[in-house]
Amino acid sequence: MTRFIHDQFAKDYLEELLTPYGTIQSPRRVAGEVRQIDLWFDPNPETPESPAPLGLLARTLDHPAIFEPYRNPVTASEIRDCVLKLLVICAELEREARRQQTPLPDSRQPRLWILTPTASDNLLEGVGATLERETWGDGIYHLAPRWQTAIIVIHQLPRHLDTLWLRVLGRGRVQQQAIDELEQLSPDNPFRRNALMLLNRLKADLESNNTPNPEDRELIMRLSPLFDQQLEAAQLSGRQQGLEQGREQGLEQGLEQGREQGLEQGREQGLEQGREQGRERERREAIASLLEARFGPLDDELSQLLDILIQRPSSEIMPLLLQLEREELTEQFKSP
Structure with a gap:
């Protein structure tokens, strides 16, 4: 059960990172026996x-690419199955090129990237995979060039x-170190927020999952602070904007009241009203930020x-904001 949870995370995570640079299909059906x-990934040259x-992940995006991430160490049988899917796709592309009587350029030849936490x-x-340390560094093992296949050993x-961005898909200590580094990135990093989400x-x-294994329980404990930090970041943004706007509006209203009731009393009332408006805007901005991220x-x-969610307690809505899909969330909180 948990393996499928991690597999889905890996697909969603790669899709989120790669979507700005090309077309994503996840999954993509392969002809013949159902695979x-x-x-x-199909790169968009006009991006x-x-x-x-x-x-390092960016270097895999100059050609169409097949990504096959594994939570557990990949086996020889799984490598053969991945290569078979690559060969079927290559054959489809070559047949299409012949029908159109055009050559299939090297830039359209797909590459296969197998992501595995470890490999013996x-x-x-046994599969003839070797390091190309001078050009790719440690951890990237290439099969013979004609196979257009590489195995990325994340650990x-x-x-x-x-x-x-590749080590986030590792296991155990490697993944937790990557999460530590991800948290330390600047909030302005274009991928940090979505990766944390x-x-x-x-x-x-x-x-x-009712029966998480010890490794997953440890990962849950490590991930627990992330939501609070992400919500706090969203709240800080909303607080800065909301308090400033609320203060200005409150002061303006307070000054108007002050002309009739006394300047000092009006100012205090205006400031209090501004703080309240700021808190409301802060909450709205935080929830809106999470909705936009997803x-x-x-x-x-x-x-x-959003108008409905801001009226509900955070303890009720926040877990559902992370777990439910859009249609499920809308159905859960639709207006009566």
Whole structure:
């Protein structure tokens, strides 16, 4: 059960990181015997943004790519199955090129990236995977060039910023170190907020499992502070804007009252009103930030949902904001 929870997190996480730079299909059906690719990435050459902030992961995005993440160490049988899916996709692309009587350029040849927490030397030698340390560094094992396949052994990746986004998909100490580093990134980092949001969803999914294993229980404990920190960050943003706006509006109203009741009394009432308005705006901004992080810009439906959520206790709505999909959340809190 928990393996599937982690597998879904890995797919969602990669999809979130890669979507700005191309087209994602997760899963993608493969012809023949029923098989599915975990995640298919097709780069968009017209994307104005550079994937450079993704470090080592960015170097995998110059070709169409198949990503197959594994929670447990990958086996030889699983590697063969991944390669078979790659070969089927390559054959489909070549047939399409022949039908259109056009060559299939190298830039359209897909690459296979198998992500595994660990891998034994015996396994890597058995599939002919070797390091290309000068060009890729430690932890990236390539099969012979014609196979267009690499195995990323996450626990062997060096611990620096370039490998961070891949190490988040590791296990145990490696994953927890990556989470520590993720928290320390600047709040302005374009991927930090969404990665933390997905980790919070992972925590909620793991907590819903009645029999988490010791490793998952440890991960739950490590992830527990993340939601509070993320909510606090959203609240700080809302507080700064809300208190400032509330103070200005409250002072203006207080000064008006002060003309009739006395300037000092009006000022105090205005400040108190401003603080109250600021707290309301703070809460609204925090919940709106979480909705946008999960579902994108607020449309009419989400705005109506926001109006309902701000009237409910945080203890009631926050776990559901992380766990439910949009349709489920709307159904849960729809107007009577």
